[in-house]
Amino acid sequence: MMELIGEILKLMVLSGLALAGVLVILIWKKGLATKVTYLRFLVQAVSMVAIFYLFTYPVWQLIILIVIFVLPLFIGRFFCGWICPFALIMDAITLIRKTVKVRYRLLPDKLNKFLHNLRYVLFLVFLIIPVALYLLDPPSSFDTSFLLAMLLSGPFEPWRILVGPLIPLIVPWEGPLAISGVYFSYPYVQEVILYSEVVFSELIVNIIAWVFVGLTFVGSFFVRRVWCRFCPTGASIAVVNRFKGFKWAPMLHIDKDEEKCTKCGICKRVCPVQVTEVYDQKGGKITTSMCTLCTRCVEMCPYEDCLKLKMGGKTVFKSRNWLEPSTIE
Amino acid sequence: MKSQSEEKKYMPELSEKEVEELRKAITDTSQRVVAENIEKMKKADQNRPEAMNYFDEIADFAQREKEIRAAKKEGKKVIGYMCLHAPTELILAADAIPVRVNSGWYDASKLGDRIVPVEVCPMVRSTIGAKMIALSPYLELSDALISVLTCDAMTKLGEILSDYTPVWAMTVPRVKDSAQSIRLWNEEIKAIKAQIEALTGNTIKGKQLKSAIERTQKATKAFRRLQDLRKGPPVIMGRDAMLVNQTYMWDDIDRWTEKTEALCDELEKRVSQKNWVCPTDTPRVMITGTPMIWPDNWKVPTLVEEANPQGILVADELCSSERLLYDPVGVDEWSISDMLNAIGERYLMASTCPCFTSEDGNEDRINWLLTKIKDWNIQGVIYYVVRGCMLYAMEYTRVKKVLDRNNIPVYYLDTEYTREDVGQMKTRVEAFLEMLSARIDI
Ligand code: SF4
Ligand code: SF4
Ligand code: SF4
Numbered sequence: 001m002m003e004l005i006g007e008i009l010k011l012m013v014l015s016g017l018a019l020a021g022v023l024v025i026l027i028w029k030k031g032l033a034t035k036v037t038y039l040r041f042l043v044q045a046v047s048m049v050a051i052f053y054l055f056t057y058p059v060w061q062l063i064i065l066i067v068i069f070v071l072p073l074f075i076g077r078f079f080c081g082w083i084c085p086f087a088l089i090m091d092a093i094t095l096i097r098k099t100v101k102v103r104y105r106l107l108p109d110k111l112n113k114f115l116h117n118l119r120y121v122l123f124l125v126f127l128i129i130p131v132a133l134y135l136l137d138p139p140s141s142f143d144t145s146f147l148l149a150m151l152l153s154g155p156f157e158p159w160r161i162l163v164g165p166l167i168p169l170i171v172p173w174e175g176p177l178a179i180s181g182v183y184f185s186y187p188y189v190q191e192v193i194l195y196s197e198v199v200f201s202e203l204i205v206n207i208i209a210w211v212f213v214g215l216t217f218v219g220s221f222f223v224r225r226v227w228c229r230f231c232p233t234g235a236s237i238a239v240v241n242r243f244k245g246f247k248w249a250p251m252l253h254i255d256k257d258e259e260k261c262t263k264c265g266i267c268k269r270v271c272p273v274q275v276t277e278v279y280d281q282k283g284g285k286i287t288t289s290m291c292t293l294c295t296r297c298v299e300m301c302p303y304e305d306c307l308k309l310k311m312g313g314k315t316v317f318k319s320r321n322w323l324e325p326s327t328i329e
Numbered sequence: 330m331k332s333q334s335e336e337k338k339y340m341p342e343l344s345e346k347e348v349e350e351l352r353k354a355i356t357d358t359s360q361r362v363v364a365e366n367i368e369k370m371k372k373a374d375q376n377r378p379e380a381m382n383y384f385d386e387i388a389d390f391a392q393r394e395k396e397i398r399a400a401k402k403e404g405k406k407v408i409g410y411m412c413l414h415a416p417t418e419l420i421l422a423a424d425a426i427p428v429r430v431n432s433g434w435y436d437a438s439k440l441g442d443r444i445v446p447v448e449v450c451p452m453v454r455s456t457i458g459a460k461m462i463a464l465s466p467y468l469e470l471s472d473a474l475i476s477v478l479t480c481d482a483m484t485k486l487g488e489i490l491s492d493y494t495p496v497w498a499m500t501v502p503r504v505k506d507s508a509q510s511i512r513l514w515n516e517e518i519k520a521i522k523a524q525i526e527a528l529t530g531n532t533i534k535g536k537q538l539k540s541a542i543e544r545t546q547k548a549t550k551a552f553r554r555l556q557d558l559r560k561g562p563p564v565i566m567g568r569d570a571m572l573v574n575q576t577y578m579w580d581d582i583d584r585w586t587e588k589t590e591a592l593c594d595e596l597e598k599r600v601s602q603k604n605w606v607c608p609t610d611t612p613r614v615m616i617t618g619t620p621m622i623w624p625d626n627w628k629v630p631t632l633v634e635e636a637n638p639q640g641i642l643v644a645d646e647l648c649s650s651e652r653l654l655y656d657p658v659g660v661d662e663w664s665i666s667d668m669l670n671a672i673g674e675r676y677l678m679a680s681t682c683p684c685f686t687s688e689d690g691n692e693d694r695i696n697w698l699l700t701k702i703k704d705w706n707i708q709g710v711i712y713y714v715v716r717g718c719m720l721y722a723m724e725y726t727r728v729k730k731v732l733d734r735n736n737i738p739v740y741y742l743d744t745e746y747t748r749e750d751v752g753q754m755k756t757r758v759e760a761f762l763e764m765l766s767a768r769i770d771i
Contacts, residue, residue: 101535101664259696259703263506264679266659269670302657321557323550323657 016049036299036317040081044088051085075252080228081294086187090220090227094272097221105222107229112274115230116290123232126191186213187227224272228292251312252293258283260306267297267307278307337492339444343461352462355436359464363389363624366568366631373634374566374606378599380592381569387576388623394466396581397426401470406529409471409494411456411486412479413648414501414676418658419522421582422541423529428467429578430474431649432459433622438746444489450717451746452622453482457489467579468494473528475521477501479684480720497524505677506687518673535665542658542668548582551589552654558596559643560705562609565596567642568630574650575623607641612765613706614640617698617728618713618721620649628751629713629742632758640762644705646698647713648682656680683720691724695731702737709765710739711758715746738765 071079080087097104107115192212196205219226256278268279277288278297298307301319308318367385371377386392397407408420409430420427432438432455440461441454459465473495476487487496499517502510526532555573558564573592577585599605614633621629633640645651656679660671681694701707710732714722725741732739740761744750 098662098664101662103662103664103666259700261693262656262679262681262697263693264656264659265511265674266671269674270659270661300659300661302659321550321553323546323553 014049014053036295040294041088041091043082044085044091047083048085048088051083075293077289077292078252080231080233080292084233086227086231087225087292089187090225091272093217093220094224102221104224107223107274109274109276112229112290119230119232122230126232186216189213225292228273252316253310254278254286254291254293254295254298255308255310255315256281256283256286257306257308260303262303264302266300266302270296270300272296339489340461340492341443348462351440352464355434355462355464358436359434359624360389362627366624366627369631369635370566370568370572374569376604376606377569378565378592378595380588380595381573383588384569384573384576384592387580388572390466390579393579393581394470397428397466397470400426406472407467407470408473408475408525408528409467410475410477412477412483413653414477414479414499414680414682415475416518416521416672416676418538418541418545418672419518419525419533421544422533422537423525423531424537425472425525425529425531426581428471430456430465430468430471431620431622432456432465432468433624433626434459434464435625435746435748437462437464445485448717450480450482450619451715452620452626452718453486454717455746456486460490460493473497473524475499479682480718482717495528497521501677501684503685504687505680505685511673511677514677515670515673518669518676522669535663535668538665538668539660539663542660542672544582544586545654546657548577548586548589549654549657551586551593552577554593555589555596556644556651556655558593558600561600562603562605563607563611563613563641563643564599564605566606566634567614567645568627568634571621571630571642571645571650572623574653577653578649607639610766610769611639611641612762612769613643613708614711614762614765615644615646615701615705615707615709616642616711616713617646618711619715619718620647621713622649626746628748628754629711629744629758632751632755633711633762636755636759636762638759638762638766640709640758640765644701644707646681646694646701652681683724690727694724695728698728699731699735702732702735707737708769709761710737711761712739712741714741714743716743738768 094104189209189212193205193209196208200208216227223229261283263279265279268274268276271278272294273290273292275286275288275290275297277286277291293309295309295317298309298317298319300322301307302322304318304320306319308315310316367388370381401407406423406425407428408425409428410417410420411429411431413429415427417427431452433452434455437458438451438455440458441449441451441456442458444457444461445454447454456465456468460468463469468490471494474487474490474497476483476490476496477499478484478487479501484498487498490496499521500513501517502513504510505514522533531537552574555565555570559567559570573589616629616633621627630642633642656675658668658671658675660668681691681697683691683694685691685693698710702710712721712725712728714725722743729739729741738761740757742754742757744754
């Protein structure tokens with residue numbers, strides 16, 4: 001019975017996905033994509049469901065991981081702006097905050113930059129912890145292949161930290177919370193539980209998990225995209241952009257026309273991850289690895305052609321006189 | 330409010346009779362000048378757009394004065410401002426009427442000489458003079474004035490006018506591009522909001538503010554539409570467009586928007602019929618520099634468009650015209666604090682006033698000029714400065730260098746608030762236009 005409900009739910013989600021997919025294509029085709037923020041929500045929702053289905057098959061996880069690692073070479077952190085389900089959760093919370101008209105808090109620019117760099121440390125720490133734990137408690141017979149197997153697919157699966165944000169609210173496999181055969185989870189909660197289990201008792205582990213969920217929820221209520229400021233997955237994606245020699249690599253990037261910019265400051269204010277480069281830079285390619293390519297700045301810049309989202313040499317989307325479409329509405 | 334009898338800091342005590350006489354003389358001239366200017370504009374374009382009739386009417390101050398008086402009777406407040414850095418959205422949100430009160434009357438500037446030396450900017454002197462004899466209806470009807478301390482003359486102007494009307498000063502940071510500047514300015518915006526609320530007795534809530542922003546955005550939309558229409562072959566005389574832009578300073582915003590949209594509809598039709606106001610090879614001129622205020626200070630646009638060879642003004646970079654309304658308030662979230670920040674940024678950051686400087690100097694203005702030159706296909710620039718306007722005069726050298734590098738001829742036209750130099754200026758303007766036409770022919 002329970003499973004049946006679960007199946008029905010899955011089917012409903014699947015049909016919703018198909019519908020949304022068609023909608024996205026239609027909107028883009030018709031050139032109605034002027035309100036990019038809404039389009040982005042749609043894409044995020046579609047991706048979330050898609051990822052949910054991909055995760056139904058364990059083999060996909062690794063492939064997704066490879067995709068996450070390779071694609072950014074060319075499309076920057078597009079994933080963060082448009083696909084990541086955790087981001088969707090945070091954006092949804094932001095939407096709630098907007099409707100109740102509470103103003104977000106800004107992180108000081110220095111702290112923001114610091115957190116941005118901290119992600120690389122977090123990234124390493126999470127990779128090292130499993131190794132350390134393993135070394136502290138080595139299996140009786142030493143076997144390299146066993147060690148590798150333990151590291152890669154054993155209880156800790158360190159690479160899982162990278163798919164953390166991909167874990168949407170509903171997970172097909174066993175999540176910490178099950179309702180009617182549908183498992184619910186939250187990004188990173190499984191990792192949090194896993195790592196704290198080594199040290200703490202079950203009760204405390206549960207508390208830690210809930211505190212984590214609570215903190216990130218509240219955090220993203222007050223600070224837009226709070227997790228993205230230091231997310232280790234974002235690191236894997238951002239890292240290639242950091243090397244000077246590879247600045248050519250991201251084919252997808254924001255481009256600015258210095259002469260068109262009146263320094264009105266809108267792009268700086270609306271950026272959900274507080275990127276200042278779009279405002280500060282003297283035009284040209286914006287290569288900062290902080291940018292998630294969400295195109296909010298392009299959407300809000302009120303000067304025609306000043307900001308562009310470019311793919312290769314081609315403009316995908318550009319800033320325009322956004323006062324115009326208001327008559328159509 | 331201060332009583333008239335309180336001792337004045339600056340203003341002399343004039344006898345009723347003297348005031349009356351002076352006002353009569355200047356008002357008569359003013360009415361003549363308005364009529365003359367409009368007559369000239371009508372003649373310049375035989376086939377003038379119908380929609381311009383409305384703007385001709387509103388250009389004569391009397392009609393709007395009547396309206397404002399009626400509104401005041403019903404309890405509405407009028408808040409004047411002297412510079413486009415004043416956040417008009419807040420005035421609208423408090424259900425008050427914003428009017429810009431700078432004076433363009435030549436003769437009034439002579440009166441101003443009695444209080445400040447002739448070296449001072451004539452626009453400021455003229456505003457002082459206008460106040461002395463109660464010449465400008467908008468200045469007289471204002472319950473309070475917002476004075477943004479941009480240049481030196483403006484700073485003192487507010488002080489002088491405070492002899493009559495409460496003046497709220499807003500300190501504008503000279504370097505806009507820094508965290509502490511925007512913090513200061515946002516505080517100023519909040520303080521002005523409180524002042525406006527106190528005067529009008531209306532609290533500015535999110536809903537009103539949002540609607541004020543949206544109304545202004547609609548006006549911006551119409552405004553931009555008009556300027557965009559001027560990018561192609563000339564479909565409207567520059568003076569006509571400038572008059573439309575300028576009437577925004579005192580007209581009712583919603584009606585202004587509607588009428589401007591109507592004008593644009595008409596112009597669009599003309600574009601599709603390829604119905605141009607002058608030959609398409611007429612030199613395309615842009616004016617930048619000191620603001621030009623209706624009705625008297627209309628001589629340069631008139632000269633350019635009535636010169637032989639003729640020029641056509643297709644764009645300008647004047648805070649009395651195209652800079653008034655081009656930049657919209659970009660709101661990210663409709664919470665009151667974000668709206669206030671957005672308003673703050675729009676009035677500080679987007680401005681290309683020469684009162685600002687930064688590491689690269691006033692780069693924003695240079696960039697904006699270059700963009701205008703490209704997008705509006707400008708063939709020559711007239712750099713207009715009234716004597717006494719330090720900031721625009723000083724920035725000329727830099728602008729010239731950049732324009733020279735871009736191979737755009739620029740002509741420095743300095744003048745006074747007077748009609749006497751028209752003849753001499755005509756020769757200068759014609760020589761410049763001659764040169765431009767010669768360049769186009771090659
Ligand atoms: S930074 Fe992390 S949480 Fe944010 S969008 Fe990217 S992957 Fe998702
Ligand atoms: S929003 Fe556009 S014009 Fe404004 S500062 Fe940013 S890039 Fe420049
Ligand atoms: S810089 Fe622009 S595209 Fe990049 S994250 Fe910020 S708003 Fe999004």
